[in-house]
Amino acid sequence: MQEMIKERVLTLINEGAADRVLAWETGEFFYDRTPKFFDKNNVNDLKYDSFCGANVTKYLIAEMPKEGKTIVLVKPCDSYSLNQLCTEHRVNREKVYALGVGCRGKIDVEKLRTMGIKGITAITEEGDTLTVSTLYGEKKVARKDALLDKCLCCKGKEHKGVDEVIGDSEETSVGDKFEMVAKLEAMTPDERFEFWRGELSKCIRCNACRNVCPACSCIKCVFDNPKSGVDNKAAADDFEENMFHIIRAYHVAGRCTDCGECSRVCPQGIPLHLLNRKMIKDINELYGDYQAGAEIGQRHPLTDYTLSDDEPSVVHERGGANA
Amino acid sequence: MKKLSLNALNRFFGEIAEKQTLIAPIERAGQVDFGVWSESETVRLDVLKTVKSAKGAFFPQVEDMVRFHMQGKNIEINPSEVMNEDFVIFGVRACDARSFDLLDRVFLSDPVDPFYAARRAHGTVVTLACNEPEETCFCSNFGIDAAEPAGDVSAWIVGEELYLRANTEKGETLIKDLEDAAEDAAEETKKAIRAVTEQLPFASLNLEGFDGEHLMEKFNDPAWAELSRACLGCGTCTFVCPTCQCYDVRDFDSGNGIQRYRCWDSCMFSDFTLMAHGTNRPTQVERFRQRFMHKLVYFPSNNDGLYSCVGCGRCLSKCPQGLNIVKVIKALGGDK
Numbered sequence: 269m270q271e272m273i274k275e276r277v278l279t280l281i282n283e284g285a286a287d288r289v290l291a292w293e294t295g296e297f298f299y300d301r302t303p304k305f306f307d308k309n310n311v312n313d314l315k316y317d318s319f320c321g322a323n324v325t326k327y328l329i330a331e332m333p334k335e336g337k338t339i340v341l342v343k344p345c346d347s348y349s350l351n352q353l354c355t356e357h358r359v360n361r362e363k364v365y366a367l368g369v370g371c372r373g374k375i376d377v378e379k380l381r382t383m384g385i386k387g388i389t390a391i392t393e394e395g396d397t398l399t400v401s402t403l404y405g406e407k408k409v410a411r412k413d414a415l416l417d418k419c420l421c422c423k424g425k426e427h428k429g430v431d432e433v434i435g436d437s438e439e440t441s442v443g444d445k446f447e448m449v450a451k452l453e454a455m456t457p458d459e460r461f462e463f464w465r466g467e468l469s470k471c472i473r474c475n476a477c478r479n480v481c482p483a484c485s486c487i488k489c490v491f492d493n494p495k496s497g498v499d500n501k502a503a504a505d506d507f508e509e510n511m512f513h514i515i516r517a518y519h520v521a522g523r524c525t526d527c528g529e530c531s532r533v534c535p536q537g538i539p540l541h542l543l544n545r546k547m548i549k550d551i552n553e554l555y556g557d558y559q560a561g562a563e564i565g566q567r568h569p570l571t572d573y574t575l576s577d578d579e580p581s582v583v584h585e586r587g588g589a590n591a
Numbered sequence: 592m593k594k595l596s597l598n599a600l601n602r603f604f605g606e607i608a609e610k611q612t613l614i615a616p617i618e619r620a621g622q623v624d625f626g627v628w629s630e631s632e633t634v635r636l637d638v639l640k641t642v643k644s645a646k647g648a649f650f651p652q653v654e655d656m657v658r659f660h661m662q663g664k665n666i667e668i669n670p671s672e673v674m675n676e677d678f679v680i681f682g683v684r685a686c687d688a689r690s691f692d693l694l695d696r697v698f699l700s701d702p703v704d705p706f707y708a709a710r711r712a713h714g715t716v717v718t719l720a721c722n723e724p725e726e727t728c729f730c731s732n733f734g735i736d737a738a739e740p741a742g743d744v745s746a747w748i749v750g751e752e753l754y755l756r757a758n759t760e761k762g763e764t765l766i767k768d769l770e771d772a773a774e775d776a777a778e779e780t781k782k783a784i785r786a787v788t789e790q791l792p793f794a795s796l797n798l799e800g801f802d803g804e805h806l807m808e809k810f811n812d813p814a815w816a817e818l819s820r821a822c823l824g825c826g827t828c829t830f831v832c833p834t835c836q837c838y839d840v841r842d843f844d845s846g847n848g849i850q851r852y853r854c855w856d857s858c859m860f861s862d863f864t865l866m867a868h869g870t871n872r873p874t875q876v877e878r879f880r881q882r883f884m885h886k887l888v889y890f891p892s893n894n895d896g897l898y899s900c901v902g903c904g905r906c907l908s909k910c911p912q913g914l915n916i917v918k919v920i921k922a923l924g925g926d927k
Contacts, residue, residue: 296907296913296918297792297907301912302913302914305820322912327821381908382621384637386725387724387726387787388726402726403723403724403787403791466619470622470642472831472855474857476825478825479825480823480825492860493862494865501854501855501856502653532911533911535830535911537642
């Protein structure tokens, strides 16, 4: 697929349909992928394989003032982020050529490390099995056990609103995406508090979740702005530590496509996506199923008003104990 | 040399913890990091890299410095006390142990940092050799031997036994009651570790040119722009790094007073060292360059050639976008 992508990108650039491409390059390790812009001179270094988990769409924001058109490689889930960025006028769709690329789930090397696999030197894929070569011998792992968490709640194999698609995709979900949220809802308030205290107390306020999030596109975040009065670099107390992530989840509510980048990048392994997914679940229950980024120009339920909207009391009743 | 069966480790920990705080690599909420040990915690000596480095034991992420409390027209000022109790940090790896030497150069040179100095004086460091180095390890480039970690006590796991050797008086005191063992009990283990470290992908990086002599050449290298382009500007690399030591002093308004604390800062942040005139590092290119110039050029030129990197490899495995110091060394070092 990688070669087909390169060939197509080169054709598009040579035909004058685009000037550059936003994709991934390989890093220091065979599994390392760094988002990168290529032009026709270096497009041969473009890499697309099972390690391209990063969603690159947010990098388009900085490209917008530049001349010309950018091809962006999007996996099915990334296409939702692109649409949402266009809806919010952060990305001008006319300056983008969205090239959908096939995906059967991306591998999470950290997950292999958590399994106790050390010194990883190579990974070969055969069907549903990964053979992991290490400095200490070979290990076999089921592919599904090594996928990024976001792939376990896959958005399906369909790219939304792209200009063309290369390669086939597979749906990689296991179970219901709201399962963990439902489990948390079923806890007593004390248990739930314990769960989140345990997770959020690991936070080091590196801001990776915020900086990678396509919905967090403010030019200057309040937490970085000395004039906001709430800027800080580390929590002064427990309360602040909890609030940063909750405030962020509220801020992206209705706009979060559930791309899962927040949890992918967290160096402390905090399942941040669960906060956003709780919001999504509530929105679905209160206003009917809604998927941010499914198409350009959507108005999300929290900012939309129609005459047919239910009365607050009806909405409240529908939310039950969780409203 | 002393020895202790791994089965008896928890009992040994219990004995230490009776007298002083014990910090060890423990598993909490799915992650292994240094934390205060108690009997109910799970110690993970098999995990090579704690998610954060060991520096937090001496230079915590957040530390209160002083509290101001308003009472009518009076302000009560309560400076925080420095650490006044002994503690032990167990299971520090050779790379992190070296980082303490580098931090000492910063915090213990004039003017001495009283918070750090007190923690250093009260802490006993027990290191552990790295039986199974990872592909991300490259400590050997900085003269660090993963088989011979420094510290007050050095330890090796050999089969089901832990061998310990005291290197200082503090170390002697800590392990004096353990059973004696042959001095060469860990030799085979050391050989095996060195055999692996020699084969690691980044066992010999070419650091030529990273010195004060080539400062402007490195500073002006056009490669920084491309190297930094994917950088998110998050603080992951700086916060997991054992040698990053920048901090900010902040005031928290508690309503009727001020809690003044210091916290880790990151040169990757847009408001790092923000001054009245604004910032002298307006884009991520300058911020990214600063971090690596500091580690590979400024620090060594001010500190007898010592690099401010210990090759722990945490930035290699933690950067969300696959950027790291090895990439920089390869792009700008002797092999460019």
